[in-house]
Amino acid sequence: MKRREFLELTLVATLGSLARPSFIYGRGQKETPIKILVLGMDGLDPNIVSRLIKKGSLPHFERIIARGGLAPLGTSIPPQSPVAWANFITGLDPSGHGIFDFMHRDPENYLPVFSGTLSEEPKKKISLGPWVLPLQGGKIKLMRQGKAFWQILEEHDIPSVISRMPSNYPPAETSQRTLSGMGTPDIMGSYGIFNYYTTEPGEINPDIGGGRIHQVYVIGHQVEATLPGPVNTFRRDRPEASVDFKVYLDPINPVAKIVIGQEEFILKEKEWSGWRRVHFPLIPGKSISGICQFYLKEVRPHFKLYVSAVHIDPSNPALPICTPPDYSRELVSQLGLFHTKGLPADTSALDNHVLSEEEFLHQDNGFLEESLAMLEFELKRFSSGLLFFYISSTDQRQHMFWRLTDPDHPSYDPQLARFFGGEIERIYVQMDELLARIEKYIDSRTIVIIMSDHGFNPFARGFNLNTWLFETGYHKLRNPWIKDKGSLFEYTDWSRTKAYGLGLNGLYINLKGRESQGIVNPGAEYENLVRELAQRLESIIDPVTGKRPIYRAYITREIYHGPYLDRGPDIILGFNWGYRISWGSPLGKFPSEIIEINQQKWSGDHMGAAELIPGTLIANRKIIHPAPSLTDVTATILDLFGLRIPVEMKGQPVLKIT
Amino acid sequence: MGKAKIKIDKHLFDKIKRYASLAGYSSPEEFITHCLEREVAKLDEAETEEEIKKKLKGLGYIS
Helix, strand or coil: HHHHHHHHHHHHHHCCCCCCCCCCCCCCCCCCCCCEEEEECCCCCCHHHHHHHHCCHHHHHHHHHHHHHEEEECCCCCCCCCHHHHHHHHHCCHHHCCCCCCEEECCCCCCEEEECEEECCCCCCECCCEEEECCCHHHHHHECCCCCHHHHHHHHHCCEEEEEEEECCCCCCCEEEEECCCCCCCCCCCCEEEEEEEECCCCCCCCCCCCCEECCCCCCCEEEEEEEEECCCCCCCCCCEEEEEEEEECCCCEEEEEECCEEEEEEEEEEEEEEEEEEEEECCEEEEEEEEEEEEEECCCCEEEECCCEECCCCCCCCCEEEEHHHHHHHHHCCCCCCCCCCCCHHHHHHHCCCCHHHHHHHHHHHHHHHHHHHHHHHHHCCCEEEEEECCCHHHHHHHHHHHHCCCCCCCCCCHHHHHHHHHHHHHHHHHHHHHHHHHHHCCCCCEEEEEECCEEEEEECCCCCHHHHHHHCCCCCCCHHHCCCCCCCCCCCCHEEECCCCCCCEEEECCCCCCCCEECCCHHHHHHHHHHHHHHHHHCCCCCCCCCCEEEEEHHCCCCCCCCCHCCCEEEEEEEEEEECCCCCHCCCCCCCCEEECCCCCCEEEEHHCCCCCCEEEEECCCCCCHHHHHHHHHHHHHCCCCCCCCCCCCCEEEEC | CCCCCCCCCCCHHHHHHHHHHHHHCCHHHHHHHHHHHHHHHHHHHHHHHHHHHHHHHHCCCCC
16 A cells, blocks of 8 residues: 555545445343443553542542552553553453554555554546546455454353444444544544634644644635545545635624534634534535534634544544444434544644643543543443443543643643643542442442553653664664754665664664565574664663663563564663653654653653553452453453453453452 | 646757667657656655654654
């Protein structure tokens, strides 16, 4: 597949020609003697939970723990969410399920690719004038390998509902009710691109990842603008589909009417629209439907309108987001429209000053409330089997607000800290309130498991892996004097390069026979180089702090032995407390400094060595293992239902049922 | 498929004619078309790499 087809082709599915999963499983019907409720709270940190329990802030967590227990939960290496949740889903390690990072590299061209999904263009197409029409469906393929635990439950007729599970887009084949989570794209096929319309574009950096800034003009109390949509793969020239819209400003009051397609609504300044449907025309008589939120940030003196990423419309999903295919429609009919993009919180808009802290929280609390309504809806009909429900806000708030909890953080702002310094604590309290809200659905048959994929630590300093490889001679550039100008290795001389960094924790060897321009011979040369690099990386000292930025450099082949080892890096970096990969290195950039200060609002992270940032396991049954890990929870679920644990699974049961 | 004409410097065209013949192209037009297609493909590729970056950046972890 060419790079240009990377994501755009997914839209071929909009003709309804996408290959639908053929359901080979029958939905579980069995009445089980127990019910298992698993709440996945992304990034819930065991140390913060313990601290807040001591403070008396989490009474409902405390009650569950009093009946069962709390333990640090061993996370994945690396402790990235797609990797960790895939460990839990399959009971396998990354070499067994094939997910090592948010992004992998294509060894043909050294470019990043999404690790979880592959889009394939339809093989047969017909050209009609400006149109290119597929004769058969394109495919979106889940790259995660291994059987999901709910598929095993289904084989034993045990029902389950899996809501917003990360690393499960498109959803694994099943007729159990599942809704995809982290990894589900927006309508553009991206991780999320907002649009911001302003008469004052100079105040915002125009080159924002995750957003587009549009200059608009107020003429006669009107603004005319365009909302960009997906690439129209039905046209030979592949333009972006788009919808024009108009904003009519009240000449006196800070109020505006927005007219877009069939939608017409009035917003006051500082008001959110809720979900609005938009239709992007593709071919005559056919359009793709998405949903987005409008926020009228300012009417005067400057006009400022924020439009969220356009999510896949759950009432008419153009791409597969659920099983069975009508599940999302059922949810809409009961609950109204809801977010479908994997990580809905607009961290890019906050990081780039398009949304303020208050506006970001307002939006994310709305997403959280949608999730809680969905959880309650499912709990009301939860009579047997397993219900898994995932919450992303715990993770996203810690990423964005860590800076305001720590006066030593480079992004600490005392003014903002006065108002938002308690946001991390607040989201933990919100989770406690969630437990209070669902308490009435938990009967004596219900085993409650609260789990997270990893903990959290500050991200104060960033390590430029590629710059270090260049400075130490392992990576060669054709024109090093402009090294900090390019990205995606555009100045790399692969004929002399031994190693490169890509993704959030990965170091790859330019291996002969694997990489297209590999120069390092397999065998002794490769083994010696990997060992040498791991040792050197672990011995680097940050001259400013005196600390080692890299706490562990894991040699992948020493810790993993599964069939998908070749998808992953050769060395996985485990950063020290306070450190992370830099902003630029993951996409093949070479910034000037090896270690840089992080001054972004994105200020907490979890790219550390696994032993430094375990996740959390809480249950209302005794935890009998002193050091459980993610794959143990998978084994525990199967064991609780009396099922045999497959030999390939890594874990063992860790709960005691009395 | 429609055709369009473009103007090219006479001296350059003479060179193109010579090299097209040497390289085994059936005509200077075929040689020019091939060269232009190759260059346009490079630009297409570059644009797409930019798109890849933008789409990944929405993830929040990278810039």
